[in-house]
Amino acid sequence: MRKFKQLTLNDRLKLEVLLKAKHKPKEIADILHVHISTIYREMKRGTFTALNSDLTTEERYSPDIADQKAKENLAAKGADIKxxxxxxxxxxxxxxxxxxxxxxxxxxxxxxxxxxxxxxxxxxxxxxxxxxxxxxxxxxAQLPVKRKEKRTYRKVTQKRASKGESIENRPNDIDTRNEFGHWEMDTVVGKQGVSKKSLLVLTERKTRKEIVILLKHHTAECVVRALNGLERKLGVKFREIFKSITVDNGSEFADYEGMEKSRRSNKKRTTIFYCHPYSSWERGSNENQNKLIRRHIPKGTNFDDKTQAEINHMTDWINNYPRRIFGYQSSEQLYNMEMQQAA
Structure with missing residues (x-):
């Protein structure tokens, strides 16, 4: 990971030399140990139009101009600004x-x-x-999420007509988020009519730990297969970590028996609860986490071009993101604490 480093006047002098030597911005960023966007901003900040001896003009970078602009920008705003x-x-x-x-x-x-x-x-x-x-x-324009008023939701009392367990029968203890091991599960779809792949998103309700799995097809079979893969990795711990999973009424979650039944012993490995129709607020953790996913993967993205390695990189960012609800601890920190206590 590239360490952050503030640009000094000396850095800007180096930047000028490197630009004259025809180095590319990516090469300069690596040499100065900064993000490439910092180089682009610096180039824009210090660029001026120079007049040559033959009366032609060209764009050049001035380290002095860039340094002066950087110092003057905030000072010009007033002495009362901290x-x-x-x-x-x-x-x-x-x-x-x-x-x-x-x-x-x-x-x-x-x-x-x-x-x-x-x-x-x-x-x-x-x-x-x-x-x-x-x-x-x-x-x-650079803010990942704009401030907006809190949404209000209408509670739906209609019961699920399928054989799956309704959220109305979910124990109240799960609602308090005091017990570790209760998850919400959702899918994020790619470009409509193009993407065959989709994302299976699992969010632990207490810690907001995120697990994201790239599905080859948006089907109930692939969802069951993904949970089977998690069980293979976790072994007997799967039942302790995934005590319950709350899902919506999407067709990809239709096979509740396949999701609940262990591939190791054919016994029940978790309990699946179904939300009321059109009640996404009943999976509030999923909804909020999906907003973080959309920071990296905008709507309309073709998931068929994505790899699980790319999804893992994004998931690591989400799990290590400072969360205000946890006093700016990360979900990864809290999840690891829960796992240590259970060991």
């Missing part, structure tokens, strides 16, 4: 949000763990700075 004199703090905030895809709240949590800066601001202040255009590169 980050006005801490340019490195401001640039680090930009880096985490733009390059790492963090929300403003998560970015502040991450920067506090690094303990490199004396400056500290609250989430409301950070949003205010972004709205007012305080940052040089960061705008509302």
């Amino acid at each position: 980050i006005g004199n801490d340019h490195e703090f401001a640039e680090r905030i930009e880096e985490i949000i733009i390059n790492d895809g963090y929300s403003p709240a998560a970015a502040l949590a991450k920067i506090r763990t690094e303990k490199l800066y004396n400056t500290d601001i609250c989430v409301t202040t950070l949003y205010s700075y972004i709205d007012k255009g305080v940052f040089l590169n960061l705008t509302n």
Whole structure:
């Protein structure tokens, strides 16, 4: 993983030399140990039109211009701005949000763990700075999720007509999220009419730990096969980790017996609960986690081009993302604690 490094005037001087030597932005980023987007922003920041001796013009990069702009940007916003004199703090905030895809709240949590800066601001202040255009590169357009009002849901009392167990019969203890081992399961589909593959998404209700499996086909058979694969990896621990799984009424979850029955012993390995029709709010954890997936895989993406390795990389990002609901601990940290206690 590339370590973050703030650009100094000396770095900008090196950048000028490398550009004159015709190095590509990716090569320069590797040499300076920064993200490639930092190089593109620097090039834009320091570019000016130079007049040659033959009266022709050309675009050049000036390290002095870039450095001056970086220092003046925040200072020009006013003395009352807390980050006005801490340019490195401001640039680090930009880096985490733009390059790492963090929300403003998560970015502040991450920067506090690094303990490199004396400056500290609250989430409301950070949003205010972004709205007012305080940052040089960061705008509302770069935010992964826009702030919006909380949705309201209408409770549906219709019972499921199939043989599967209704969520109405799910023990109240599961609703409290106090017990580890109760999951929600959903699918995320690719480009309609194109993608044969889809994503099977499992979310543990207490820790929000995420497991994402790339399905070859969006079918009940492939869902059962994916759960069988998890059971093969976990062995007898599967029953302890997956005490229950709550799903919707999609056709891919129609085979409740196949999902519940162990391939090792033909005994029951978990309990499947079905939500009411049109009640996605009953799987609230899944809904929120799917928003994190969509940060990496927008709607309309063809999943047939994806590999499980790529999905694992995305899942690791989600599981290690600082979560406000957990005091900015990650789901991975909490999940590992639960597993240690159960050992």
